[in-house]
Amino acid sequence: MAYTYTELNTPLRTIMTPGPVEVDPRVLRAMSTPIVGQFDPAFTSIMNEVMDMLRQIFQTNNQWAFPVDGTSRSGIEALLCSIIEPGDKVLVPIFGRFGHLLTEICERYGADVHTMECSWGEVFDEEEIIKEVKRISPKIIAIVHGETSTGRMQPLQKLGASCREEDVLLVVDAVATIAGTDIRVDEWMIDGIVGGTQKCLSVPSGMSPLTYNDRIEKVIQARKKVERGISTKKDISEERTRDHPPVRSNYFDISMLQDYWSSRRLNHHTEATSMLYALREGLRIVLEEGLEARFTRHKEHEHALVTGIEAMGLSLYGDPACKLPTVTCVKVPEGIKADSVRHMLLEEFGIEIASSFGPLSGKIWRIGTMGYSCRKENVLFTLGALEAVLIRHDVDVHKGEALQHALNAYQSKQKNMITQ
Numbered sequence: 001m002a003y004t005y006t007e008l009n010t011p012l013r014t015i016m017t018p019g020p021v022e023v024d025p026r027v028l029r030a031m032s033t034p035i036v037g038q039f040d041p042a043f044t045s046i047m048n049e050v051m052d053m054l055r056q057i058f059q060t061n062n063q064w065a066f067p068v069d070g071t072s073r074s075g076i077e078a079l080l081c082s083i084i085e086p087g088d089k090v091l092v093p094i095f096g097r098f099g100h101l102l103t104e105i106c107e108r109y110g111a112d113v114h115t116m117e118c119s120w121g122e123v124f125d126e127e128e129i130i131k132e133v134k135r136i137s138p139k140i141i142a143i144v145h146g147e148t149s150t151g152r153m154q155p156l157q158k159l160g161a162s163c164r165e166e167d168v169l170l171v172v173d174a175v176a177t178i179a180g181t182d183i184r185v186d187e188w189m190i191d192g193i194v195g196g197t198q199k200c201l202s203v204p205s206g207m208s209p210l211t212y213n214d215r216i217e218k219v220i221q222a223r224k225k226v227e228r229g230i231s232t233k234k235d236i237s238e239e240r241t242r243d244h245p246p247v248r249s250n251y252f253d254i255s256m257l258q259d260y261w262s263s264r265r266l267n268h269h270t271e272a273t274s275m276l277y278a279l280r281e282g283l284r285i286v287l288e289e290g291l292e293a294r295f296t297r298h299k300e301h302e303h304a305l306v307t308g309i310e311a312m313g314l315s316l317y318g319d320p321a322c323k324l325p326t327v328t329c330v331k332v333p334e335g336i337k338a339d340s341v342r343h344m345l346l347e348e349f350g351i352e353i354a355s356s357f358g359p360l361s362g363k364i365w366r367i368g369t370m371g372y373s374c375r376k377e378n379v380l381f382t383l384g385a386l387e388a389v390l391i392r393h394d395v396d397v398h399k400g401e402a403l404q405h406a407l408n409a410y411q412s413k414q415k416n417m418i419t420q
């Protein structure tokens, strides 16, 4: 049969979803760097650099900060399955889809999961969670920081200190917030935290950076098991002294991943070379921009987008007090088919925005302002195109207002900078 597959040629899109988002061309170039072996000193020094840059991005002095190979949920699963033993109590506060994901992962590893839920579109008062921590006395609390399904951000400034007092491990999903909004791992006393690459870091999906402190390391070391084909007599005799069961997963066993990322370089998986190049470049870009400047940039573009959306006459979904700065949720006007608008945006303008999940499916659109996608031209293009598409769907928008208000928002920011 004739060979008919054409050369790969994807359309150029403006990606304004909550991930995956556009990738900085510098990252794409880094991905085409030649492969070196995983124990080549040229590669292990890249591993060390990535660890160092991750510590800075997570704002931590933790020794352990490295990526798990796999999408963001791989890091979440690795961290949770490495500390959960069957029957352990875990508390999961749920305020959207990804709280349910945490629950699901904990249940699959045999945890005794206790949940608390608030309405979607809201978050918890930290005191409420602290009360529940005291009541249930779990070993672990697992919570989402930025809930992309509802566009809300859970405050986490107080929870960590109470968890320390109660001897509870605080594990956080920061997949949607890392490198987009402030997360102070040490200051907020977070024990273990997981980020994603495909959102505010603007690296393709496929790695999950995490960090954890010595409280978590202690739990992990107590269950450490080294694969028989590579273990030493010392490893085996140490294992005999341990009275905690080994981690159920081989791939996600953090004690083995840690050995690979340590100076021992004990082989586990074959590291995803090109993805590590990508992550390194993505982290370098973040540090060049500076964390504060990056968080401010995300807020400024969010502000312009929100100003434009509201000027058009559309309403935002959810409690504004806890809005996630990197995701804006817009209510779909009555009688309008949400997906028809999204399809037209993609077909006519090459712009992708997202729908949502479960009870919010068809009810809201989600527009991301994340990482490399979070740029003035993208925000203005999206507002202009959305207005045009809504007019084609007979929505009575305030014509011409969105772009003018967004431009004003950008210009008043420039004026402020000049007068400062």
Ligand SMILES: Cc1ncc(COP(=O)(O)O)c(C=O)c1O
Pocket: 019, 071, 072, 073, 074, 098, 101, 144, 146, 147, 148, 149, 173, 175, 176, 196, 205
């Ligand atoms: C808050 C949050 N947690 C976890 C995930 C799961 O990430 P992944 O799809 O990369 O496994 C996502 C994905 O969108 C997310 O937004």
